[in-house]
Amino acid sequence: MAGRRRVSGSSVVALCLLLVALVACGGRPGADPVRADVQRLLDRRAAAVLAHDAAAYARTGTGTGTGTGFGNLSAIPVADWSYRVSEVDRAGDSATAEVELRYRVEGYDRGAVATARTLRLSRDGTGGQWSVDSERPAEKSGQQPWDQGAVEVVRGARSLVLGVGQSTAALRGYAGLADRAVPAVSDAWDGAWARRVVVVVPRSVEGMAGLLGSPASSYRGIAAVTTGETGGREHAPADRVIVNPDAYGLLGDLGKQVVLTHETTHVATRADTTSATPLWLSEGYADWVGYRDTARGPAQSAPELTRAVLDGGVPGRLPTDDDFGFTADADELARAYESGWLACRMIAAQWGEDRLNAFYRAVGAHDERAGAVEEAMDEVLGTTPEEFTRQWQDYLRTELG
Known part of the structure; x- marks a missing residue:
């Protein structure tokens, strides 16, 4: 029939290849x-x-x-x-x-x-x-230590100290404090952890803020912080204790040791610290470990809360997470830490250290904050939040009044 032409097999193959080429040119873009x-x-x-x-x-x-x-x-x-x-x-x-x-x-x-x-x-x-x-x-990411200059490394028996703009002698001092902190934490916390800690010491509070990606004004009175991800053992790969050398340098020998032990406790408990864990418990527990082997009594270690209690101002509740904000009033922030510490100290004194550890883990095992403390108090301590708060208030009056 006029106007028609038979297509051979080879022509079909050629046509298909042509179509593939056209689709490749006009369809999805190739790899960059x-x-x-x-x-x-x-x-x-x-x-x-x-x-x-x-x-x-x-x-x-x-x-x-x-x-x-x-x-x-x-x-x-x-x-x-x-x-x-x-x-x-x-x-x-x-x-x-x-x-x-x-x-x-x-x-x-x-x-x-x-x-x-x-x-x-x-x-x-x-x-x-x-x-x-x-x-x-x-943008919006924190610096790494090497962004701030040459990193000097000092190895302790149980610690690794990364310093920028610090003397070798100063970094060795931090390693010694961290080496003493690790066994102190292991003696208190019965959970599994690496029993090693990385401490980062920048040149100044501005360097600390750069590592944390925040304004320096947020950390001027903070001696150290611990970075890491909460949410369970598989989400806790790498913690760093970051020191503010400006504030840390103002502390005495005992204060320096308590701070490093406190921060090392956060490293040890990280896998059992989740979004269900309130800050009064995580910070209070870390302070409890920090002060555990010292001879300082509650009135010495909780001066702001002591003043409040002596003035008749026993807190009406345990501190909320908002009370621990770095931008909060310094006295209020101190009272929040002291309140959490004394709550954990009370649990250790009245229920025992093993129960305190079990309570900490039980709270963190919950999927969400709602009900976590209430259920853990019932299961581990055999009490309610209301009764616990009343006991804690009586404990403050006895220990600080």
């Missing part, structure tokens, strides 16, 4: 070659860090836009180090990459620390290789 190139570059950079190979690291770019270079981090004993590129914004021979850095300190971290980073890159001419021009914390 620049992103793949950047990922390969960062894989080489990570391998250089793990191999402690300064020359190989330099071949990936300087990365010194904020003072971050290989020399700043080379002393840190890392077991894992990797980058994952999430986004690349390219403009000609320049690009900005948003990446996730994951690293693990050898012998101390069960899992990796994850932190968001922003890298600026460039390449020499079309088809040239990309190199890193700068690497810094992503």
